[in-house]
Amino acid sequence: MNRILVIGAAGMVGRKLLQSLVKDGSLGGTRITQATLHDIVAPQPPPNAPFQVRSLASDLSLAGEADKLVAERPSVIFHLAAIVSGEAEADFEKGYRINLDATRQLFEAIRKVGAGYKPRVVFTSSIAVFGAPFPEAIDDEFLSAPLTSYGTQKAVAELLLSDYTRRGFFDGIGIRLPTVCVRPGKPNRAASGFFSGIIREPLNGQEAVLPVSEDVRHWHASPRAAVGFLLHAAALAGEGERIGPRRNLTMPGLSVTVAEQIAALRRVAGDAPARLIRREPDPAIMRIVKGWPENFDAQRARELGFRADTSFEEIIRIYMEEELPA
């Protein structure tokens, strides 16, 4: 019997995770009986779920809120909630409160249930735990030396996750997601927004701005691959021996340049959409992006069965399948 708790369920990855769970009706081979969806605003329950769905809104960083969420002893907990990098940098206190304190309070709430309660915990970390200078490809032995408060908060949560798992309080896996691309929806003001924008806007007949040069290389995964990572992590969480004491894994992804993204767009959708990409270099964004990792060697995750998208064309086709009207 699987009782599932999804924290941060109103976000894009959370919604797509729910769609997948509703479609399958099971997780790791076990039928789902109940899903609790939590976020700072009440998540929309998915239609036609073959299991009971409860939707809750609260501020997880407030004392006692995490305890309420784990009181029903969910067997699998997905912790996706976070404020993003830009906001954590702009608002120091909020970043630490949401990304660190709320995560620790969740871990503490689980520990305090006691009586043999030991759920699977899948935590979404970030490649922001790494800071420059980088090698050509960041491998599983590369140190966490973040250069942002967001990256610091995620790196701290990773350390706690490993220690709480080692002590037997829960069975945790942290997964460092690549930049999710193509993100559906409206353009946002994240510095990384253009990676999705230069594909999404042209496919919707709209102009997109490219603020960096085409030789910028970055690390991507489709929303479908990201959901696949979460599901696979949940299914793996029992296999402590295979994973070992280092419970945080860099997920596999695709390392492509902007030029390769645009070439893939041409191959998938012809030349017309690519003409809607307007080059407008933005020194501020160029400077931020320069500090980002370009490529990884995610050997441990691959060996544990995590699978990336196979090409950027596939990433574009997934967006078209899931988001564009036929």
Next chain:
Amino acid sequence: MNRILVIGAAGMVGRKLLQSLVKDGSLGGTRITQATLHDIVAPQPPPNAPFQVRSLASDLSLAGEADKLVAERPSVIFHLAAIVSGEAEADFEKGYRINLDATRQLFEAIRKVGAGYKPRVVFTSSIAVFGAPFPEAIDDEFLSAPLTSYGTQKAVAELLLSDYTRRGFFDGIGIRLPTVCVRPGKPNRAASGFFSGIIREPLNGQEAVLPVSEDVRHWHASPRAAVGFLLHAAALAGEGERIGPRRNLTMPGLSVTVAEQIAALRRVAGDAPARLIRREPDPAIMRIVKGWPENFDAQRARELGFRADTSFEEIIRIYMEEELPA
């Protein structure tokens, strides 16, 4: 004008740091005007200090205590307070409360003073931030993947120290001390106690137990070298450019085997003391010690001017000079 705050001043390293400050009367070329000594029990003020000394006792993990300590705006803060590895493993809550929460509350108290207050903060971290498997020598690029709660707490504090420094709230340096040897005083029950015991007890005419084989290799610094690291870190803290964003440094040390320790004891004190070492293998201690690092390449710290002891004979002579009656 230097106002100094030493947190954890009642411990062995804290006491020796104070002796050195009293002798010099200055720190980093600036005269010391006041020293506040803090610990969970009131530290003994050193005699004949050429500056004002205040001794305080409180539990730093309690709300508001850190704020009281920084209210007088010390210009240099040494944060040495911690509970040791064994206790942090035995008492999960106490370990996180003292080693993580109290440290964070200190950092927060400093941040909240505001108004341009930016003290130098010297934090004693530990080689326990590293976890096996180890390379032959652990270099400055090796990842923090601790295998104890103590190591986790120190690794988290290191991340916070770097982020608070990057944000400009203080000017921090974390120093990862080698195992301090020869510790003065009575034998203690720490698993690492024998490294000091096999030197100290024989030099005092007493039998010492060696619970591991003589080929065990470990990483040592004398108390004098440890105090030297603290003083050098305090003097360096202004040189942000030279240190860079990674503010935690593995200190240099001496990598020696137990056999080499005993050979050094014979060279310094003749054969008689070494005969007082009784071999009594203890499988539990052997298992713990097997997981410890043996050797480091502390290049960054060396380049920044931190200096280790030059030989284990020197380490023994320092103990004899400082602790044995002439």
